[in-house]
Amino acid sequence: MSVYISAELRRVVHKRAEGRCEYCLMPEFATFAAHEIDHIIAQKHGGQTTLENLALACILCNKLRLRALCRWQNVRNLIRLRQAA
Ligand SMILES: [Zn+2]
Numbered sequence: 176m177s178v179y180i181s182a183e184l185r186r187v188v189h190k191r192a193e194g195r196c197e198y199c200l201m202p203e204f205a206t207f208a209a210h211e212i213d214h215i216i217a218q219k220h221g222g223q224t225t226l227e228n229l230a231l232a233c234i235l236c237n238k239l240r241l242r243a244l245c246r247w248q249n250v251r252n253l254i255r256l257r258q259a260a
Contacts, residue, residue: 178224180212188212192231198249201233208234215253227257 189210194203196210203210213232216222230253 178214178218180224180229184224184226184229185212187226188229188231191226195231196233196236197230197253198232198236201235203231203233206233210234211237213237215250215257 189212192210194210195201196203210231210233213230213236214222214224215228215230218224222228
């Protein structure tokens, strides 16, 4: 599912993540493709397009799901951090 995310919201997410994938911490400059904006809780599970539910993600974490176990742990950590903020 694709959803519109404003340029301003994308910019804020990118800046907050300091250009690193928020799941595996890979810097964008070290990858072959630009990082993407990901819904931490997927829209199909009720996740909203809000700053708290968005994360900067490398293509491996966002599309290929090769790091599923690590990703799930990091998703839980991100949710905890956002709730504490
Ligand atoms: Zn990643």
